[in-house]
Amino acid sequence: MSITNEQLLAELKSLHSRLDQVEAELADLKARSEQEIPEDVLLAISAAVSAYLGNKGKVRAVHFSRHRTWAAQGRQAVQTSSRRL
Template identity: 40%
Template sequence: MAEDVSTAGLQALVAELSERLTALEDRVATLEGNQQIPDDVMVAISAAVAAFLGHKATVKAVRLRNSRSWSTEARGRVHNRSVN
């Protein structure tokens, strides 16, 4: 039941898939660039930092992460020392 596909047909499919992939990559880049942390989340983070440190502190940077586990988060913190 194998389909007989010509080289030209395969090239057309690859070209179409490449265009779709480029469009999806552009869309993902746009979505990632537009992610912002809501104000209520920033207030909660600031309050947690203040409670932990015992005084009001300035939150310098907060980034969204889409990881699934605590170990991944810990590795991310170890590898990224730019935010102290």
């Protein structure tokens, strides 16, 4: 397999353009993850949780973890909570 300089240069340009695209996408995701959650959305979530718990639950604190997906946060919440019967 003999790779020419032109082929290497073309591959390098392709990788450079893909890297630029990924960096732009990452910057967009960072900008979206730093946005504040509106108060009405928090109230709606609180109401849904309260209804699910039969209006017996109290919200003591709201903690945001902005660097993980919702699925990962849900799995962690399930795995770290322990209910003893």
